Amino acid sequence: MSDSTAIASGAPAEAHHEHPPYQRHHFESVEQQFDATNFAMWLFLLTEVMFFGGLFTAYLIMRNWYYQAFVVGSHQLSIFWGTANTAVLICSSFTMAMSVWSAEVRRRKSLLVYLCLTLVFGLTFLGIKGIEWHEKWEKHHVPGMHYSVQSFVNPQSDPEVYKEYQDKPLAPDMAQKTEEYFFLYFAMTGMHALHMVIGVGILIFMIFRARAGAYTTGHVTFVENFGLYWHFVDIIWIYLFALLYLISRH
């Protein structure tokens, strides 16, 4: 109801107003344009929630079935890198929020700085993720690609992890189920990283546009909406960190 009255009051004003250049012809006002695209972004995030929802459901069920395998599987992940990555992503969320603020108060320089910082943090995250994945690759923990259960049937063969957790050896059938854990690990972090890569791509595009001053003339919609996306990706990671790294340490 309230938004229709807003439109009504906006309509007559439009008659003697010049359109700002960024207003699309089919919107009655900048307000309406901002509201609509912002709402669209939220709806898109809604679909993203459901998209990851399928993965989370699968994870919860499999974890319940193969609890031991999921425990020792998670012991293979490095808390250090995981925590570092969480911190990096949280910081990038902060810089992203600051970018939105910079755009809102129309400071081109600070917008550029914060966008670049966000980009750096994003790339750092991907780099660390790459290091972690590489380690899995070397230990043959990538499902379907010469997967080896060595670390789980004979934990001593993996001294670093053994030192920390003293895992008991798993029975071979349960050890095989760790592949299930790593399948979900790669599916979830991979899907998340894919979102990061897309985000980084858009960030680069935005930095170029911001240099040209596209977002500091009052038109913050794009920055704001991208911010929503970026924060959403951050939230997914907060949960992935808890589910994949933390909850099975005991």
Add this chain to the structure above:
Amino acid sequence: MSAATIVSLPDQSTARVPRMNFLTKENGLLSWLLTGDHKRIATLYLISITFFFFIGGALAGLIRLELLTPQTTLMAADTYNKVFTMHGVIMVFFFLVPSVPATIGNFLIPMMIGAKDLALPKVNLLSWYLYVIAGIMAIYTMAAGGVDTGWTFTTPLSTHYLNTHVISTGLAIFVAGFSSIFTGLNFIVTIHKMRCPGMTWFRLPLFVWSHYAASILMVLGTPVLAITLVLVVLERTVHIGVFDPAFGGDPLLFQHLFWFYSHPAVYIMILPGMGVISEVVSTFSRKRVFGYTAVAFSSVAIAVFGFFVWAHHMFIMGISNYAALIFSLLTMLVAVPSAIKIFNWAFTLYKGSITFETPMLYAFGFMGLFTIGGLTGVFLGTTGTDIHLTETYFIVAHFHFVMVGGMLMAFLSGIHFWWPKWTGRMYPEKLSQLAAVVTFIGFNFTFFPQFILGMLGMPRRYAAYPPEFQALNVFSTAGATILGVGYLLPILYLTWSLKYGAVAGNNPWQATGLEWQTQSPPLTENFPEIPIMDHEAYDYEWLEKQQEKEVASVG
């Protein structure tokens, strides 16, 4: 019957289709391929879904021909399997899901709420391109040898036991899914944010309400299907995954995730059709829809409850008996809003002034067939009878009654109803009435015997069957030929009418919707100036006054 008609056409000797309209605004292929105009995108969609409908229909014809005889006479079993799989995939994902929303809905929603366009025209165009890409992938799949999983992709059959093109089909549906997400998203934003002054929620045409409900389902359900298909594809490529028990996965998990989308998907398909029926029934009985709010809220109720019933596809699959009880109970609840709608439409006729033009005939067909389809759905939602009837031709007949008898009838009704608005020209009335009747008869001949076959226990997806089922199958195939004629006729005369149809004028049906208060075909901006909604939906008295005013001002 046809003596009484509400059709009021302008004087044909002087009338012209307006020279300036959305079709003629710009010329050239590029102006179409890069358009942001919802009406042009709707036109593109209309052409592409018609194409896929006839492919799917041809495949259906092959299925019926094969089932003429108990043996596999026409084609081998695996060919048959590929044919019914492609029939299902194309009809569900490339025809039914986008049929009304992406064409008629796309065309009308901005006009009905008094907006110049959808909120996100580029996303709308993107959605069509995704659809086309998905369509090309589906056609590639067929050309490359097809896929024989059935449209339900049951794991572990689809993940490990077949060597056909599961991956390309899965990806095609994935992409088509995003096309449908973007359409739904666009509708929700548009309906929330783009309504013209005075257009409150309860002045919205019911067509808009039902699209709103369907869009919620698209936005929330489709991503789950997408991730499920991603997992299937991953499982096929790395041979480890969460769906195959041989690797420690659980096939029922696939069923849960798949039906979490695919049950709401039937509401995605039928709700927009219900919207069409609301408009048509109201217009041709010259009456406001009986119990407007009840009909509006029943759409939303279907959308909400539609999410809580998915496991009724799994009653015999070894889900928990208690879960079966809960899901069965919720299924009963979701049946009620459909019943409400049917009765409200019937009572809209009460004390109306009814005429029987083609859209109305199709709408009557819809109401009858959808009633049968809906009620037989209760047979399947009831746990006890579901055991015997599921996975037989009963279920095939049930969803064809809902999808073909319901949705396709609604689609044709809508196409005829808004054809004059879309093209500026009338279709030939007598011929189209004939087509409507032929379709109705053919449909019943085709699908009613299948209920009996199902009760007899004939399983679905059988290329060959025991001989005692033949008689009914012959009936069904005979009916399918009639049905085929019923579907071919419209495409012929509608194409003909593009050039030779009578000029329609702005409002040939004297309908009340905002879309009828502008020229046909509309301008690219829909309205010369943004309208102000100062009356309720379906206010025929307002329309009369309006017309009197016009006559007065002209006089």
Add this chain to the structure above:
Amino acid sequence: MDHISPVLWQFLRKWLEHFALFPPEASTVAPQSDALFFFMVLVSLIGLTIVVLLIVGFSILYSKKRHPQAVQIEGSTLLEATWTIIPLGLFLVMFVWGALLYFRIYTPPANAMNIYVVGKQWMWKAEHPGGQHEINTLHVPMGQPIQITLISQDVFHSFSIPAFRVKREAIPGRYTTVWFEATATGTYHLFCTQYCGTNHSQMIGDVIVMTPEDYKKWLESSTSGNSLAQDGERLFASLSCSACHNARPDARGPSLANVYNAKLTLSSGQAVTADDAYLRDAILNPSQHITQGYAPIMPTYQGQISEEGVIALVEYIKNLDSDYRVQQTLNTTEMLPENEGGKPAAGAKAPGAQKEVKP
């Protein structure tokens, strides 16, 4: 009939003789299922008639010719309530009735005779307790509740006997059950109703219902020499199960005597009932089913035994009613040629290796 060509006439006659409109009712549950079905048909017909009458009636009464001016009516809360509550009430009746039927069909009576059925692409294999094996046929006696324990070896199949109004999905990796009691002798269709690949439509068979006397004769004439439990016993011995599950005081595995349907406590603290599904799972995924007090040393037999083998083992374990019976198996094991010298290691004494099994 002179003007009909004889070929066509033959064809039509064949057709009409085969023309079925209603499936036979051949089980105790069939009339119950049909009663609900016809109740629903009746309700549907009434509902459809009302809708059609309303549409046709109003169309005639209020056609433009007779009723040129429409009367605007807003709606009626009373009517809305009527057509909300009445259908809801009817649907709820169907729900309760259907739920009762559902539980009846999927809850086998205690005295049911168990037959195992394995679905695989594209055949049904039945394993009778007496050791009779069948493919795509199923002989059952009349008047005796039969429980079918189903499993699939590959993809989803669905075990459907329309004449009995029963159906159950055969799922890979899990037992599902359904039961029926046939009431009329004869041969009935057995279908696979879940699409299962290329020859899905060839996965059909016959259920042959016989009088108990005929059934007995059939059992005798088609015995394979060993009962299913005896097959299982052999397998038990050849897989060296008895090396650990030998009911000795120093055994490394729990004794299996009377384990069937016993309440077990697992090492995770979880309480479970050792039903068919549990026994199967414990053989294939042992580490998830370690009885409290035992070490997780059992290897998995996944991929080493066919589903039929697992069934034989399960059937054997179900029939183990005393430690003495287990010891007997042990003796036969030691006598088997391939197990010479393979004497069970007696040294490894698991601490607290008491019997956890409570009957």
Add this chain to the structure above:
Amino acid sequence: MSEQNIQHEEGHHIVSPATYLIILLALLVGTTLTVLASYFDLGEWRIAPGLTLFWNPVVALAIATGKMLLVVLFFMHVKYSTKLTKLTVFSGLFMFLVLVGMTLADYFTRAWGRW
């Protein structure tokens, strides 16, 4: 232009950098807490035989949810948004819980009442 600016400011709450900084610190503290918590065995709660609640996952998920709320409310400005946005966020969470909850409900009740 100026009129539009005012409109813009009204409809659009600008969160101050100080708030962002506080949220950032809170998130980092939350991260530290959840990592630290994972090093301790927080014990379990035996609700019933065979039904045990381990505190570690509960704490980890609770902290994660807290962090999620901070990000959603402040970084994503939901605290300052319209009811419609709040409803959208809520419906997303709700449908997610329906998907997970109703699926798990099936799994957890399968062993019940095998009478």
